[in-house]
Amino acid sequence: MVNKRETAGAGDLARYARQTSFEPLGEVGQRRLLAARVTLVGCGALGSVLAETLVRAGVGHLRIIDRDVVTLDNLQRQGLFDEDDVAAETPKAEAAAHKLSRINSTVSIDPIVADFRPSNAEQLCGAADLILDGTDNLATRFLINDVAVKNRVPWVFGACVAAEGRALAIIPGETACLRCIWRDPPPAGGTPTAETVGVLGAIVRVVAGFQAGEALKLLTGQQSAVNRNLLEVDLWQGQFHAIDVQLARAAGDCPCCQRGEYDFLTATRA
Numbered sequence: 001m002v003n004k005r006e007t008a009g010a011g012d013l014a015r016y017a018r019q020t021s022f023e024p025l026g027e028v029g030q031r032r033l034l035a036a037r038v039t040l041v042g043c044g045a046l047g048s049v050l051a052e053t054l055v056r057a058g059v060g061h062l063r064i065i066d067r068d069v070v071t072l073d074n075l076q077r078q079g080l081f082d083e084d085d086v087a088a089e090t091p092k093a094e095a096a097a098h099k100l101s102r103i104n105s106t107v108s109i110d111p112i113v114a115d116f117r118p119s120n121a122e123q124l125c126g127a128a129d130l131i132l133d134g135t136d137n138l139a140t141r142f143l144i145n146d147v148a149v150k151n152r153v154p155w156v157f158g159a160c161v162a163a164e165g166r167a168l169a170i171i172p173g174e175t176a177c178l179r180c181i182w183r184d185p186p187p188a189g190g191t192p193t194a195e196t197v198g199v200l201g202a203i204v205r206v207v208a209g210f211q212a213g214e215a216l217k218l219l220t221g222q223q224s225a226v227n228r229n230l231l232e233v234d235l236w237q238g239q240f241h242a243i244d245v246q247l248a249r250a251a252g253d254c255p256c257c258q259r260g261e262y263d264f265l266t267a268t269r270a
């Protein structure tokens with residue numbers, strides 16, 4: 001099957017003029033982006049920013065997985081939704097696809113209203129060039145990590161709570177994975193969540209912006225430019241830290257990326 005995006009003419013690139021003028025990306029990078037396939041797991045706060053940024057940038061295909069419907073308390077930070085979506089109780093994946101198709105009708109968008117779980121994770125991520133983390137819980141992130149490392153698909157982790165956030169790009173076989181850094185997710189109730197301490201829309205934009213930047217590098221074949229450090233931000237204190245996590249990989253005892261044990265995918269763990 002011919003993908004018209006791979007044979008896009010110069011006229012088709014006009015809408016991306018301010019992006020192709022950015023020398024590290026250029027027309028070559030733009031054409032790669034137009035042919036790229038991304039799976040976004042979770043379309044809440046981070047997911048809204050990630051989806052909008054990539055669709056405006058001209059990613060070829062975006063699959064959006066989210067099981068929830070839009071609620072009133074989402075609107076403070078989830079930028080793709082509005083009060084009509086709340087009234088209609090529209091599933092987030094479908095509301096997002098509707099908005100995104102009006103922003104850039106040339107992007108193929110595939111909304112999936114489903115729970116992302118061990119039994120469907122690999123099938124839902126199949127053929128993706130990149131997986132993006134728009135989830136709100138650590139257990140799902142460990143599942144994404146298993147799928148990504150097993151299938152050698154890059155992914156970009158992101159998380160925020162209160163006014164703080166973290167983000168990390170992961171290239172399986174090359175950079176530290178999530179389990180190199182944290183062996184296990186904390187027990188349920190063991191860490192603050194948006195429900196317990198809130199979350200500001202401003203930190204969401206910072207973290208998702210960093211994730212989207214790493215995504216653009218990965219999708220345009222510029223792995224050498226990918227940030228190897230774990231970003232930690234406290235927006236209220238005005239602090240940004242880049243933490244070197246490659247030593248964690250160098251230790252060589254990661255159950256996931258070193259020993260090939262995909263515990264969350266095989267669901268042998270709680």
Ligand SMILES: [Zn+2]
Nearest residue numbers: 177180254257
């Ligand atoms: Zn690892």
